[in-house]
Amino acid sequence: MLPALALLIFCLGNSRKDGPTFLGPVDMVYSPEQGKLYIAEYYGKRIDVFDISKKTLVKTLPLADHPNNIFLTEDLRSLIVSQGMAEGSLLVYDLEKGRRKKEIPAGHSPTAISESEMHIVICNRFPGEITFLGKDKFQVEKIVKVGREPIALYMVPDKNKLFVAHHLPEMASTADHVASKISVIDLDNLKVIKTILLPNGSSSVKDITRGPEGKYLFVTHILARYLLPTTQLERGWMNTNALSIIDVDQMKCWQTILLDDIDHGAANPWDIDFSENGQRIFVSHAGTHELSIIDWEKMKDALSQTGSTSLDYATSENLGFIYPYRERLALKGNGPRAIMPVGDFLIVANYFSDNLSFINLDNFKEQNIQLGEPNLSNELLGEMYFNDASLCFQSWQSCASCHPDVRVDGLNWDLLNDGIGNPKNVKSLLLSHETPPVMSLGVRSHAKVAVRAGFTNIQFTEVPEDYSSHVDAYLEGLKPVISPHQSSAKDLEKGKALFQSLQCHECHPAPLYTNLKSYPLGEDKSLQWDTPTLIEIWRTGPYWHDGRYAALEEIFNKEKHGLQESLSSNDIRALNAYLLSL
Known part of the structure; x- marks a missing residue:
């Protein structure tokens, strides 16, 4: 049995019924002045304050909603803390006084937070916006529309630029x-001046995050081989897992490195950071419950000799490239997400096993400290299995x-499952169990049949x-x-009235x-x-079934989709x- 899954099952079998409940750590920041780690x-629905020297929880800051991201200001x-979804907010805490200073409405789905000389900056993920707040009064001074699902930020003050990473393709x-x-x-003008596309399938x-020399930014993502039929998984046939390197000055993708081995995927790369001396890169793999520890100096020298350009992602096809420069470290925890280098240790927040892993960077020995208890409900077990690539053949994907x-x-x-040569767009699993x-x-x-067929x-x-049954429970519990x-x-x-008068409700009641x-x-009318x-x-x-339309209104402008009459632009x-x- 895989170490991360074995440990979690042991914890589940020995958990205290009267103990702490499941917490689910998703983000961390470290205050070196205080020697405190703040854990979202x-x-x-809380922020835990953890004393690094004593390795113990010293304080809890309760929240009204789920925390999304946590940020420590430069001073x-x-x-x-960003929290909530439809009615999100920012919470600002005074660390010297140890209390909350203010709560500011932050719009829909506030996630990543950053800071410039003049502003506090937040991602509003689903509106596709970056919001700039004045530092003094936290009032909105500018909203910049950037497109689909901005999810991470990195401020480059010496270049006077903000780099925004987007979760999904928008075309x-x-x-x-x-x-x-x-x-x-x-x-200066708070406008988008450049769009950098990652490699096809990203x-x-x-x-x-930014590297120590400042020349490059590093982005974690999946690199899908979606143009191939799903006949196998060997050698990353469907999904590979990648680290792309952005040249800050040229504002282009310089290289993309595969994080997998030839016969062992490194699924679902999540957080990325550098060692304090800048010589090593750390990547958490949430799907395979492990870390990549990469010798950046040696890998950088090798990359500089490839001659790759933004149009020639040579390393993105080479599953053997990273092997000489990377150590894979299997963790005892399950679902590592946030990571934080502190002195001689790398601290890992394991989401599903609900603990912190302290990794000694000299000998890679691991010490685990429990935060809550992984008393996982059927739904949470389903979420865990849904995200667990160690269940997959060679761990390529979850x-x-x-x-x-x-x-x-x-x-x-x-x-x-319906023949070959007819690729179709991925469907959401929301309400899948209610809409057979x-x-x-x-x-x-x-959907129950599909869950089991998906694993197979x-x-x-x-x-x-029971794994499939737990996934069913997870999917059935999803809320819009x-x-x-x-x-x-x-x-x-007017739109609702048109929906009725055009008889859209007959197929979509x-x-x-x-x-x-x-x-x-x-x-093809036979399908x-x-x-x-x-x-x-x-x-x-x-x-559309093949995702040919980037925007919903294109269906009515180009496809008509059952409309018997032309609609005006206003309609x-x-x-x-x-x-x-909806």
Whole structure:
């Protein structure tokens, strides 16, 4: 049995019924002046203050909602926490006085936080915006629209630029190049001045950081081989896991390194950081419960000899390149996410095992300190298995590799359950158990069948039935996120009326917004396509069965989609506003 899973099952079997509940650490910052580690506990809805020297919890700061990100200001005097989803906020704590100073409304889905000379900066993930707040009063001074799902930030003050990493691709999935991007914002005029596309197939971006010499930024992500049919997993046939290096001055992708070995995937790379001396790179792998420890100096020398350009990602096809420069360290914890180098140690926050791993960087010995107790409910066990790539053949991918956040990755995949040569866009799993049949052509009678087939045919593995049952429980417990789209009451009312008068509701009736039937669609009338739910359609682009439309309104402008009459631009705007509100 794999070490991380074995430890967690042991903890589950020996947990105290009257002990602490599951907390779920997702982020950390370290205050060197205080010697304190601040830990954002997602499920615990709190910030834990941990004394590094004593290795013990000394204080807890309760929150009203789930924390998303945590940030320590440059003067080390304030701690800022982003929390919540539809009605997000920022909490500002005075570290000298040990109390909360203020709470500021922060819009929909505030996530990553950064700081410039003039502003506190936050990602609003689902609105696709970067919000600049004045430092004195925390009032909004500028909102910059950047596109789909900005999820991580890195401020480069010496270049007067902010680099924004985007979680998912935003273009049509039939485009020649489908990939997440890095947006570059000029801090003088607060405008996007450059868009850097990662290599084709890049998705599920998690983190961005700067190297010690300042010349490069480093981005963790999945590199999908989505153009190939899903016939095997060997040598990263479906998904590989990558680290892309951005040249700060030239504002382009310099190199992309595969983090996998030839016969052993390193699934779901998450956080990235450097050792304090700048000589080593640390990457957490949330899917395989391990760390990559990379000799940056030696790897940099080797990379400088490849002659690769932004159009020639030679290393992104080479599963053997990283081998001489990287140590893979298996962890005893499950689901490592945030990492933090502190002196001679690397601290790892393990999400599902609910503990901290202290890794001695001299001998790689590991000490684990429990935060809460992994008393996982059936739903949380399902979430754990959904994110666990150690269940997969050779550990190349987890369910979350193609369904990040249980939704979509923005790519087309050619699955074999309905023949070969007909790639289709990934579907969200929200409400999948309530809207049978499933898959685009309805080839699975129910989501429960699809869950078990997914382990067998996509991860090429067999898992115990209770694992699949727990995944069912996780998926059945999912709740829709309130839409970030704000439209006028007039447009929403008009759009809803059009939805009825155009008879859209016949195929998409409330409350699930699907009649659970199948219909011919597009050119080939012999194929019967499952009618999808419209709930969270704002989140699940690109659109159509093959993702050919980047924006929802294109369906009505180009495809007509059953409309018997032409709609005015105002009508399309209103109908689009209503759909994006669901």
